[in-house]
Amino acid sequence: MIKTEKIVHLKSSRGRKVRVVREHYLRQHVPCYSSLCQARCNNDGQVLSGDVTHYVFPDVGVVVDYQEVLEVAGLRGVVFTQTACHAVQHGKGRRQYNRLRGLLKDPRHDCVLFANEFQEYAYCSREKGESQDKWHNRCVYSAAVWYHDHLAGVKPVVMITEDVSAVAEYSSLHSGIYIVSMQEYLQNFWPELQAAQDLYCSISQTLQEKESEGTEREYTEHLPSEVLEAGIKSGRYIQGTLNVNKHRAQNEAFVRLEGSSNKNTDLNSDVLVSGGKSRNRAVHGDTVVVELLPRSEWSGRAMALSEGQGEDKPPESIQSQPMPTGRVVGILQRNWRDYVVTFPPKEETQSRNSRRILATPWDQRIPKIRISTQQADALQDHRVVVRMDSWESTSLYPNGHSVRVLGRAGELETEIQTILIENSIHILPFSEAQLREMPANSPENPWRADAAARRDLRESHLVFSIDPRGCEDVDDTLSVRSLPGGERLELGVHIADVTHFVPEGSLTDLEARTRATTYYLADRRYDMLPAVLSADLCSLLGGVDRYAMSVIWELDTRTLAVHKVWYGRTLIRSSYQLHYELAQALLNGEPAQVLELTRLEPDQRDAKLAQLTEALEMLTHVARHLRAQRDQGGALELEGVEVRAQLDEDKNITALVPREPLEVHETVAECMIYANHWVARKIQESFPQQALLRYHPPPRQEYFNQLVDSATARGFTINTRSNKDLAKSLDQAVDPKDPLVNRLLRVMATQAMSNALYVSTGSIPQDQYYHYGLALDRYTHFTSPIRRYADVVVHRLLTAAISLDQDSDPSKPLASNKELEVMAQHINKKNQAAQRTQKLSTELFQCLYFKDKDPLTDPCCVADAIMYSIRANGFLVFIPQYGLKGAVYVKNREGQVVSAGQDGTCEWQSGSVHRYPDHISTVCSAGTTTFSLFHHITVRISVQPSRCHSDSLHLEVLSNTPHQSPPEPADLPGPQHRGSTQLVQEVVRLAEEATQQAQEKAAQGNRLSREERAFRQTKGPNLYSLLEEVRELALMDMQACGTGGGGLLGLIGQAGCTTSA
């Protein structure tokens, strides 16, 4: 080893340059991390693949400026030098450096780090008078040469640089080494990666423009980080996350305080940041530091409903009194993501410097972004993904660059992609490398089960599944039987053994972890696992051998007390794949045809049918008992399973009013809850500090105010003291004439609650593990590993707990509490994104549906609505026919109010509004009009189009009496029966027709189908199974609940509480 000195120039946090001399040790053996290595390097971990045409060394400038391009999926064989990584670390800040480290660790990217500065023969020391750039170039070149020679010249090496002089200097020095510019490189070596080339152009454009920044200051400078930290410590400043009010994005933002860092302040509310100057370049989501203004300068928040509002969560009492108000003095962390923007129309761009365009983000909370581009004309009316680069104090707006074009605004595909990106969901098709990990299963080479190391239940147990009709991914099955002697019952829950096929750390595992869940949109879904697993090998289909993870209880026949629980891997063969209706029919003794039995002789068939029916009856008996136990503990029935009514042909039932849900739903749900609970116990007891649980904290009492007040207005008493009281009083709050009243009260109760969340047991005290909604002391998710990553984690924990019982070492060390907590947060975040995406896609479909209809003439646009909340200048309604919610205003911008005539017909007149707890009145010369809670009114639905944001629905009151729809021909489904199902289908059909036409028009339809392949992995328009799955997504977050159109899906989501919250 050779000792030498290395001189580096670092930038201090104040921006001063510091010269540092470091001891530097050189060695002969530094791993090359190439699979082609013949020199027996100690290449531990990830290595570069050998099946590329070349290896590439980006120089320092390229890594610093174009790291994003190097991140593009598909660009392979990249060697990052230590020299370049240091430059990123010291020159670009923590965010970019962390991204680089993440890239190097991610096995899905074919790239490695080469520690060139430790390699005796690759390292070059800096020469006297040599500029840093020159020296860096020489280091990377020298590393490239060493690498090429080390691999005995078997692979050509390309060095990319934006430095023209370097190209000239090094080009012809060494055969096998090629020096090219970034642009040449992309064009010649990766012509198929259009995304990389587009990104390159947009970034280089931005870099060129950057030099011509103005110097006039628009904002106060941010304070240096030492000053901020000292100020937070002393209590002079406050740290928190900036939340911009969507409805007043220009003016109103709040800083939500963050836990421990604010010990020294006695504030317990958010801090208001009013106006752009005070916000001082902070962007929604950033971690900021604020300074409180003197009390005399405090102001209050604006209170009245504003257009498009109405979905705000717990409607706080009208408070406009001054609140703590502050200004941003610094930013601790930028939390910028990818944003979708819309470019302005031509007229607006030609007047000014046309290369810099102010684009408007889709998210109203984000400021306009200045983009340098020469494609402004081509991009107008398109949605484009952009990233923000910087926001200097001299610039009124942040600067950014475009990443890729999504398509024309308003088109279905564009809008769906917009929704995904806005929720940071990036789904690429499963890569070939991932798919290679999948077990083979073809007619010639079928997959075969192996009974070794598994309990074989194929002969001994009658196993069956009960799912929605047409379900492909069956992740749970059941078994039940009396044990010999008659004293004991045995109940079994058998779940797809996903972790057998998805080893921890495999590419499939990493991809599933990143996705964290299957995403259900209104018209499609994106699976967490490749189809070969989710629809085949992991799916517990009937009549085939499958691997399962089982929980088997021995219960006392009479008391159903648990005598014994067995957990372990099993081999099963499901005998029956039932659907809910069929199972219920068997239970009811109705004639039913069981597919699996159709070929048998009558005698045999009757015997088998009797056996199956007996099992179903036993199961129902057990589930009733379990449910009763939880009811005693205070389990909440929040929203019944009203999906059923969706497909019901009974013309008397409107789309969303449920008929009685089938008991068998609850039976299956109860067994799953039981399994989840027992697995939670097992893993928590085995790993008290590092097990993954799902907990549901009790809600804050004040959140129940709206529920209690609204119920009181209707003459009901709601007791919210405990979950048990709440459940009981909700059960009693029934209006026999209007079942909607009870459902709306339950919706409000759900809105008042917080989300159920995943947590690592070591992160919260044990007395907080309690699941409020389910009334269980411990709970987790175990039963849906095909579509939830949390369940995959839990399966691994359960496997480890089982090996612990058997005194064998788990094959892999468990994740620590801290690591597991990070994972839990990630999954929580992705679940929220999944819920938001789903809600937004539903709203998109609702808008697309109404878009082509003339609200003045089309009867579809007039509907019955029920009022469920009173606001200052209007109220919130629910429209059962379309499953949507929204705000109705009784006062408009001109100050006119809604006034109803003799027959209830409304018109606008000048007057005033008066709000009461249970009604709102308008007074004008014609008299007083009253709108009362839970009353039905008639509204007109129209679309409020928006160029840059999503369209929204506008509701206008037509009459303060219920809507009388004209009678429909009996055999035609009228608007009354048009739920979201038909709505989605109709919109999809129109969109597909449009696509088809476009394809026919442009004879080269290749591009479109390629995009379709990329984005539509699974097209599952089966809304029925979708809704079933949606229920399981979890308790809806409050935002998603009180939506202006969370609609059917929103309501169903809340039912998650009763089934698998």
Ligand SMILES: [Zn+2]
């Ligand atoms: Zn080597």
